[in-house]
Every structure is written in C-alpha cells, then in structure tokens.
Amino acid sequence: MSDNARKLDADHLVPLVEAWDSGASQWPAKEREVYAHGLDDARALITVSAAGNRSKSDQDPSTWLPPFAGYRCQYVTDRVADKTRYGLAVDPTEQAALAESLSHCPNEPITVVIAR
Numbered sequence: 001m002s003d004n005a006r007k008l009d010a011d012h013l014v015p016l017v018e019a020w021d022s023g024a025s026q027w028p029a030k031e032r033e034v035y036a037h038g039l040d041d042a043r044a045l046i047t048v049s050a051a052g053n054r055s056k057s058d059q060d061p062s063t064w065l066p067p068f069a070g071y072r073c074q075y076v077t078d079r080v081a082d083k084t085r086y087g088l089a090v091d092p093t094e095q096a097a098l099a100e101s102l103s104h105c106p107n108e109p110i111t112v113v114i115a116r
Contacts, residue, residue, distance in 0.1 A: 007049055009053040011053045011056070012045060014082050014083060015057070016058075017058040018060055022088035022091075041115070044082060046078075060097070062093040062094050062096070072101055072104070073101075080102075081111060084114075085114060087114075
C-alpha cells in the first residue's frame with residue numbers, strides 16, 4: 001500500500017449516525033447493512049482524505065461543507081439524492097443549509113432512484 005492510500009478513507013455521504021437519527025433506526029437489519037456497505041448507489045460512499053473525514057465526522061451541511069467550493073454543488077445534490085433515495089428525514093436546520101447551498105447550483109440536476 002502506498003503512503004498516499006493510507007491518507008484516504010471511504011466516507012458515507014450521509015454519515016451512519018445521521019442516517020440512523022434520520023430514520024434508518026426503523027429499518028430491518030439487512031437494509032441497514034446494505035446502506036452501510038454502500039453497494040447499491042455509487043454516491044453513498046465517497047473517497048476522501050482521512051483528515052477531511054475526521055473534520056466532517058457526523059456533521060450535516062448546517063455545520064460542515066466541503067472545503068473545496070468547486071465540489072459543494074455535487075456534495076449537496078448527492079446528499080439530497082441519498083436522503084431522498086432512502087426516505088431519510090431532513091430536519092429544518094439541515095433543510096435551510098441545503099437550500100442555501102443549492103441556491104448557488106441553479107442548473108445542477110438531482111437524479112434519484114428510490115430504494116425503499
């Protein structure tokens with residue numbers, strides 16, 4: 001393994017704690033396992049720097065956005081798609097932060113295939 005690979009993590013776009021708090025706690029164990037492994041949607045797991053993963057932790061967009069502004073539109077649209085796909089709740093604070101971020105992404109499409 002190269003030194004560079006050691007600096008990378010696989011990160012859940014919507015952290016597992018956030019998913020649990022947003023409705024995954026009510027899912028059957030098998031469905032939670034599928035979600036945790038991120039095998040049914042390429043957007044569910046993203047490759048990030050280990051430092052970036054630690055800085056994000058289990059925060060939502062109301063308290064954390066990617067430091068690279070050029071990635072923010074993809075991040076928020078993918079997050080909306082992931083939450084919609086799985087029927088996960090969005091609290092008012094998160095919704096306001098997503099709406100604010102999305103206002104800077106006027107032509108960014110959001111594609112969703114419902115999982116549940």
